[in-house]
Amino acid sequence: MDEQSPAGAGSENPGLSVVKPPSAGAIGADEIRRIWRENRRWIAAILLAHKPREADVEDLLQVVAVAVVRKIGELRDPAALRPWLRTIAINAARASGRDVSRARRHLRLIREQTPRRPQNESCDGIAERGDEARRLMDLARTLPEGYREPLLLRCVRGMSYRQIGAVLDLPETTVETRIARGRRMLRELAAQETPARRTGTVGAV
Incomplete structure (x- = not known):
């Protein structure tokens, strides 16, 4: 263009x-x-x-x-x-993404050894640059759609709850709840990833 x-x-x-x-x-x-x-x-x-x-x-x-x-x-x-x-x-x-297998996408999520995130993970952890930020972005994209979209709109683009609600056609209270739940889910995924690597539970696909 x-x-x-x-x-x-x-x-x-x-x-x-x-x-x-x-x-x-x-x-x-x-x-x-x-x-x-x-x-x-x-x-x-x-x-x-x-x-x-x-x-x-x-x-x-x-x-x-x-x-x-x-x-x-x-x-x-x-x-x-x-x-x-x-x-x-x-x-x-x-x-x-139609030509990319689901198994290969999940394998890429655990390739890099990274420290566990602290329990007060905030939007800054997603928006910052570096390997850890890329890892968190990968993990965020595995969240269910209802949590993934509002979390990324908030943390990556800095949109208000009102603005996110207008895009997704949701009440502001629902947006706030989903973002909070999405952050908790992301912390849980990040905490689970490193132990999985250490125990060798994930093999090549």
């Missing part, structure tokens, strides 16, 4: 679009770029929640951007913009 395409647009707004969604009918290039710029960052978090490890987020963003350009004219309900974008992102992420 050229430099005027949606995937190349800026991503300075980490939250949701705060302006009115597009109305049905013809939508100009400027409007499409605006939509992409204001929603790109949380779309990236949705991709992170659903893609296999080896898939590149930037490549998937390009796929989603192309789909938005091609299909935006089909959107009939302006209020359905965010759910529509989320569906496109999920479909793109899942399509990228």
